[in-house]
Amino acid sequence: MAGITEALLGARGNIEDSHMSILRGHFAVMLIVAVPESVDRDELARRMNPVRDRVGLEALAIDEVGEVDPKRPRASHVITVYGSDHPGIVHAVSAALAELGVNITDLQTRLTGTGDEALYLLLMEVALGGADPERVEAALQAVSRDAQVEVGMRPLDAEAL
Secondary structure (H helix, E strand, O other), X not given: OHHHHHHHHHOOOEEEEXXXXXXXXEEEEEEEEEOOOOOOHHHXXXXXXXXXXXXXXXXXXXXXXXXXXXXXXXXXXXXXXXXXXXXXXXXXXXXXXXXXXXXXXXXXXXXXXXXXXOEEEEEEEEXXXXXXXXXXXXXXXXXXXXHOXXXXXXXXXXXXX
């Protein structure tokens, strides 16, 4: 991060939003940055490429993103899912939520253990919007039965943030 932020600072850039993590041993970072209008995508890439090479980043993508609606959904609930790892867990949960119009505002997964002992953990922050919490709970319980995972949902405590 020191190298990345040094290059951004040299471009008079400001990190407005970020998410960083180690994913299966790989450092992953996503940044939303603001730079002066005089700094275009190519100049930012010229500043970042030496950092990529120096620290051994496997990939670097620089794209312009537009402004978003400031009325974006705010998370209201946390959903946890865990069980034996198998394909389709994220799809089953996200499809059930999409059908009810629930927005996923944050999603994290972890895989621990190996082989038959592999345990999959999924943690989501969601915005129920107009969805009925009881219908969401019922849909999640159906996912729990079908996917053979444990699913829980609770209101997000805004004070804990």
